[in-house]
Amino acid sequence: MAHTVAVVVGSLRKESFTLKVAHALAKLAPPSLKLEIVTLHGLSFFNQDLEATPPADWVSFRETxxxxxxxxxxxxxxxxxxxxxxxxxxxVGSRPPGKSSFLGRPIGIVANSPGALGGVCAAMNLKQSLPGYSGPIMQQPEIYLNGVGDAFDDKGNLVKEALEKVLRQYADAFAAWVDKHKK
Ligand SMILES: Cc1cc2nc3c(=O)[nH]c(=O)nc-3n(C[C@H](O)[C@H](O)[C@H](O)COP(=O)(O)O)c2cc1C
Incomplete structure (x- = not known):
């Protein structure tokens, strides 16, 4: 059976390149992975005062x-x-203490930018923060997609061959990572 992957999208923008990358990955991924896009609209701010009675949207995100x-x-x-x-x-997902929803789950990080550096600092930031409350983070291959501004047509289809190639390579590597490290 295919492994399910929650694809957490870090942009709320309607025409987000990040969202388009996520959809492209869902199409390119091998059959052993089932990618499910998780957007963050409506997820309320974390507030430690609410931990005893967490809002429904936190509970739902954690369950996902x-x-x-x-x-x-x-x-x-x-x-x-x-x-x-x-x-x-x-x-939200990392709480309550010791019961992070990310714990034990293999993790992948895909950064992107219309700019030249491909969001490398965002990826590094995640790599610095995640180890304390997540599962094993895939370190190679790394992927920082630059120049995504002209990578999609007006229907959101990926039209940049080079980008398609690296996304496919990444998805294949991640499938192997998940297979190896799944709980
Ligand atoms: C508040 C803000 C800060 C940004 N800072 C960076 C940055 O540090 N590096 C970068 O490559 N692009 C930066 N950008 C440009 C984003 O890469 C660009 O807006 C991109 O389209 C956002 O992703 P999205 O298309 O998925 O919404 C920034 C954009 C905003 C709105």
Whole structure:
């Protein structure tokens, strides 16, 4: 049976390149992976005062992650880091202490940017933060997609061959990673 992967998308923008990358990955991934796109609209701010009675949207996000065999973060870069919505989702998912929903789940990180550096700082930021509350993070291959601004047509289809190639390579490597490290 295919392994389910929660693909957490770090942008809320309607025409988000990150979302388009996530959809492209879902199409390119090998049959051993079933990618499910998780957007973060409506996920309320983490507030430690609410931990005893968590809001329904936190519970639902945590359950989505817990039902998955693996998690793939697909993120843009904001000010050399990850966007606040993604950080908030990570904070929500990482609690309660010792019971992070990400624990034990193989993790992949895909950063992208229309700019030249491909969101490398956002990816590094995640790599720095995740080890304390997640499962094994795939370190190779690394993927920082630059120049994504002209990678999609007006229907959101991926039209850049070079990008398709690296996404396919990444998806294949991640499938092997999930197979090896799945709980
Ligand atoms: C607040 C903000 C900060 C940004 N900082 C960076 C940055 O540090 N590095 C970068 O490559 N692009 C940066 N950008 C440009 C984003 O890469 C670009 O807006 C991209 O389209 C956002 O991803 P999305 O298309 O998935 O929404 C920034 C954009 C915003 C709105």
């Amino acid at each position: 992650i817990q039902k998955s065999d693996a998690v793939l973060f697909v993120t843009p870069e904001y000010n050399r880091s990850i966007p606040g919505v993604l950080k908030n989702a990570i904070d």
